[in-house]
Amino acid sequence: MNFNSIEDWRAYARTLPAVLSKLDRTGSDGGLNLAALVLWRSISAAPTSVANDFEHISEAVIRNEARAVSGNIDDRSFGLKIPRRASDEAIVLKIAGCLRAIETELSHLDEGSRPNDPNDDWYVEYDGEGFFLIPVIPLIWKKPKPYVDDFRPFSQRGLLHMRIVPAVIDGIKVKLYRPDRLRLSQSPASFGALLFKKVDFDEQTTKKTFLIKGVKIPDLDEHLLTACTQMHQNGCVAGVMPELTISNTSQQFISNALAEKPWLAVGPTTLNTPAIVVAGSWHTPVGRSKFANISNILDGDGETLLQYHKRRPYRAPDGRTERIVKGNEIPILVLDDGIFGFAICLDFCHRGLASPYGLLHLDFILVPSCGNDNTMSGHIRTAADMADTFKARTFVVQQAYPPLAAPGCGYVLPPGISPMTKTPKDLVIDEIWTDFPLG
Secondary structure, eight states, X not given: OOOSSHHHHHHHHHTHHHHHHTSOOOSTTTTHXXXXXXXXXXXXXXXXXXXXXXXXXXXXXXXXXXXHHHTTTTSTTXXXXXXXXXXXXXXXXXXXXXXXXXXXXXXHHOOOOOOSOHHHHTEEEETTEEEEEEOOOOOOOSOOOOGGGOOOOHHHHSOSSOEEEESEETTEEEEEXXXXXXXXXXXXXXXXXXXXXXXXXXXXXXXXXXXXXXXXXXTHHHHHHHHHHHHHHTTEEEEEOOTTOOOHHHHHHHHHHHHHOGGGXXXXXXXXXXXXXXXXXXXXXXXXXXXEXXXXXXXXXXXXXXXXXXXXXXXXTTSOEEOOOOOOEEEEEEETTEEEEEOOTHHHHOOSSOOGGGGOOOSEEEEEEEEOHHHHHHHHHHHHHHHHHHOOEEEEEEEESSOOSSSOSEEEEOSOSOGGGOOGGGGEEOSSEEEEEOO
């Protein structure tokens, strides 16, 4: 949906009652999901002056409008009425109030049952475009302001009971993963990072490409076991290991350790199992003579939740390009009380290309990486964008490459809410294992 001018948007907005009245209401939800999508798109795709108008309307006023609409939600236009001479701000209020009433009604209809397949059950299509309407409330990091003082932007306040995410972004399909039993139950929560003092990469190179065929890390298995143990002992929600340091053999070692939990024989039995373990990444065969940079995302018992395939190959300073097949999926992990996205290094830190993450209403982004100060600077800036847009928290674990001249294994961007207050040098870590509270 594109508008060439504010006049075009204004003309479209005035047709919304008629548009809503023509929606199919024969489904079990009575057309509410489709109506929510139509109203959400009318503001999210509008010129920025419309989004600015929304920020001039308090939550108290929107809720009053929603109450006025809710009694007429069964009308043909779902209660939406737009006066002929309404100002732009008045139109935005009418749309926002109707949207709030509809999503509130949807939240009352939600019985909490798990979908057979969220990619089908939460999928809604309109005007040739597909979206996922995910019924998980966005996490709130601070004590909410009184409604009369709440002027948060549309990206944070347009929807309060769900998220709407495009099913295709930048030509790549979004896929939802919904495990049966994972919650963010640990309190207080922490995130764990594993880095290494020394990493020697075995590279296979041609004139134009490079591929990592092996890696030498002193006492690697010992460090992996320590990390798995600490994730449990420290009650980590997630543990992350760096890019291209966890071979397929090491991946299996981690899975076995998480499944068998040998630390239980010598330690307390009240340990918390982490929800997510990002087992670094590796150049993994994906066909005849082809490789992909793949990160295995595990649960705390070593079972694979999903795999993330890097989408943007790295080009080294010597001109050689990472010899990988580009990923063709953007996975989203949907837990009961939070939504996670993932990236590998350049997918998140590249600032010269549009980022798909600005269209993903996530709570957390977990990023294994390998690189230098410039790499981490890109991560900081993208993380700041996500914090500004959705209040999302980003956790980056980056092995230093080339190795740092000063002491330090690599960099960790903690899952804080103000990434731009940090510089890469602030984020250098000299410990192999570190955990960070979710402040």
